[in-house]
Amino acid sequence: MLGDVQGRKLDKYAADYVVFDLETTGVNWMTDRVIEISAVKVQGQRVTDEFTTLVNPGIKIPIRASEINHIYDDMVQDAPAFEKALADFDMFIGDMVLAGHNIHTFDMKFLQRDSTRYWGKVIANDYIDTLVLARQCLPQLSNHKLTDLAGYYHILTDGAHRALADCRMNQAVLEKLGEELRSPVVRENIKRCPRCGQFMKKRKGRFGEFWGCSGYPGCRYTENI
Numbered sequence: 276m277l278g279d280v281q282g283r284k285l286d287k288y289a290a291d292y293v294v295f296d297l298e299t300t301g302v303n304w305m306t307d308r309v310i311e312i313s314a315v316k317v318q319g320q321r322v323t324d325e326f327t328t329l330v331n332p333g334i335k336i337p338i339r340a341s342e343i344n345h346i347y348d349d350m351v352q353d354a355p356a357f358e359k360a361l362a363d364f365d366m367f368i369g370d371m372v373l374a375g376h377n378i379h380t381f382d383m384k385f386l387q388r389d390s391t392r393y394w395g396k397v398i399a400n401d402y403i404d405t406l407v408l409a410r411q412c413l414p415q416l417s418n419h420k421l422t423d424l425a426g427y428y429h430i431l432t433d434g435a436h437r438a439l440a441d442c443r444m445n446q447a448v449l450e451k452l453g454e455e456l457r458s459p460v461v462r463e464n465i466k467r468c469p470r471c472g473q474f475m476k477k478r479k480g481r482f483g484e485f486w487g488c489s490g491y492p493g494c495r496y497t498e499n500i
Contacts, residue, residue, distance in 0.1 A: 278399030313438035
């Protein structure tokens, strides 16, 4: 949903959410453009609906991007512009919590940039980043890419790097991470901010290491180690 204040990152599991994914012309959220947006709606831990559309970015798709996501110029020539696709996506998600992999530093940046550009508003939905959860729940893994997490949980990765396939994969991964978060062993090893509930991280300052809230600068809570 659109609003005046951006949604918060939630370091927890939610039974109702919309997992989404973008395919883009590149990795720079300030200059690159969206070429596909997909989403899977989950209510009561069950998939209830799906949304997907290609997007005409108004520019040629770089070959390096097409080699990864297999989306080519001829496929998007009759697709809607992102202003239409984003409006449809906003209607689909309503006020539900969003979820996705690495969305805190990537996908949400695209959504916020373009919703501000089109309507002078931001996406106000709170969101869950499964990359953040995975790093906390599975510190023993050397890599936390979505396909690696899927492999760890024996989840099929067919169609990876297309938005809808990644959404389906991510939804299954998030349900597994939800189980991890409920595990007493994992709960004992996670330190949460008593003020906002987000994960605490070890940081370095002038006087040595300290605990700082991962929600900084929104939350500035700290503790001495």
